[in-house]
Amino acid sequence: MEEIKFGTQLFYSNSYDFVRKKVVAAYKENWDSIWLPDHLSGIPGGAIDDFLCLWPMFGSFAELAKGKTFGSSVTDPHRLHPAVLAQMATTINHITGAKFILGIGAGEGMNLKSYNINYDHALGKMRESIELLKLFWKKGKRVTYNGKFFKTKKAVLLPKPIKEIPIWVAANGPKTIEMTAEIGNGWIPIGLFPEVYKTGKNKIIRIIKEKGRELSKFTFGGFFRIYINNDEEKINEQINMTKFSLVIQPRVIKELGLWKSQFDNIFYEATDYSYDEMSLLKIDREDIIKFDLKKLKLILDEIPDKIIRENVMIGTKEEILKKIKRFIDVGTQYFIFEIVNGASSKNSPFTYWDVSKIISDEIIPQFRQKSVPGF
Numbered sequence: 482m483e484e485i486k487f488g489t490q491l492f493y494s495n496s497y498d499f500v501r502k503k504v505v506a507a508y509k510e511n512w513d514s515i516w517l518p519d520h521l522s523g524i525p526g527g528a529i530d531d532f533l534c535l536w537p538m539f540g541s542f543a544e545l546a547k548g549k550t551f552g553s554s555v556t557d558p559h560r561l562h563p564a565v566l567a568q569m570a571t572t573i574n575h576i577t578g579a580k581f582i583l584g585i586g587a588g589e590g591m592n593l594k595s596y597n598i599n600y601d602h603a604l605g606k607m608r609e610s611i612e613l614l615k616l617f618w619k620k621g622k623r624v625t626y627n628g629k630f631f632k633t634k635k636a637v638l639l640p641k642p643i644k645e646i647p648i649w650v651a652a653n654g655p656k657t658i659e660m661t662a663e664i665g666n667g668w669i670p671i672g673l674f675p676e677v678y679k680t681g682k683n684k685i686i687r688i689i690k691e692k693g694r695e696l697s698k699f700t701f702g703g704f705f706r707i708y709i710n711n712d713e714e715k716i717n718e719q720i721n722m723t724k725f726s727l728v729i730q731p732r733v734i735k736e737l738g739l740w741k742s743q744f745d746n747i748f749y750e751a752t753d754y755s756y757d758e759m760s761l762l763k764i765d766r767e768d769i770i771k772f773d774l775k776k777l778k779l780i781l782d783e784i785p786d787k788i789i790r791e792n793v794m795i796g797t798k799e800e801i802l803k804k805i806k807r808f809i810d811v812g813t814q815y816f817i818f819e820i821v822n823g824a825s826s827k828n829s830p831f832t833y834w835d836v837s838k839i840i841s842d843e844i845i846p847q848f849r850q851k852s853v854p855g856f
Contacts, residue, residue: 486513489515504545515551519555550577555584557607585651594765595765600762607660612626615648648664648666653671668703678811707819707836710831725781729759731744732756734756734784739788751776794818798844
């Protein structure tokens with residue numbers, strides 16, 4: 482069996498000392514990697530809006546957690562020119578001893594719209610950005626690139642990385658998944674259900690083979706928000722929150738076979754978007770505020786709690802073990818967990834710190850064995 486790896490995403494970065502404390506804890510635990518988000522503001526509907534810049538924090542944290550791999554989850558092609566991003570990634574590559582993974586996605590509206598940052602042609606920009614990143618890292622000098630969105634002429638970017646920097650793409654849509662298979666080094670979709678994940682994985686494998694790429698050099702990862710508790714009431718609260726997040730990812734509802742024809746009009750009336758237009762790239766909190774939640778609830782009420790409970794990383798430790806096994810069975814090799822349990826003592830005995838240690842000491846070791854047990 483392929484070695485299964487686990488990373489921890491340190492999402493809430495409103496206080497340097499707080500995030501630093503999380504890094505120190507993760508360093509002492511069994512996590513393979515530590516990941517930081519690249520946000521200017523919070524996810525629509527969320528409460529967190531204070532974010533420090535990930536790039537200087539990587540430099541600091543690499544000294545605190547030597548030997549750990551670090552990753553960005555995720556940046557985008559809109560806010561930084563590929564040359565600047567390539568230099569930043571190279572710097573972290575050198576500081577960490579080549580233990581850095583560059584996670585990139587097409588972008589999210591909350592980091593772009595209100596700042597008047599142009600995000601047109603997101604997929605084309607991301608493709609060109611990735612191509613140019615790799616060109617800079619491979620050649621180092623006299624880099625000429627004549628793309629539609631980015632152009633360089635005999636540009637220099639030295640030193641080169643110590644070794645190749647893997648680029649993992651946060652791809653959930655069909656076109657982004659195709660691009661990931663064509664030029665990415667890894668796949669980290671956000672919050673997919675096992676069967677939906679399997680469909681995307683099989684598509685990537687097919688394209689990689691068609692393009693003559695080496696499948697063994699590609700990593701099938703996944704980004705998951707995780708909540709562990711034994712309190713049924715608190716678990717149900719998380720299930721309801723997850724349902725709302727699905728409403729702004731209607732394609733997932735459709736792929737699960739839960740979308741009904743009458744939802745088309747309800748969704749459009751509630752959001753001003755058709756289900757196939759909706760994406761995190763297009764909306765920010767100002768859009769969310771305008772959504773008709775009463776109408777969206779008509780869709781939410783049709784999503785069985787059982788579907789969420791059986792597939793999403795919410796529940797008891799025993800349930801989480803079974804869900805990880807299910808994702809491994811459909812091909813997941815690398816789990817990136819964002820722990821959503823609160824950090825304060827009022828959440829005891831399942832605080833952020835408790836859950837991080839539970840995953841480290843009681844879950845991860847079970848998958849370090851040569852074969853995964855049948856839970």
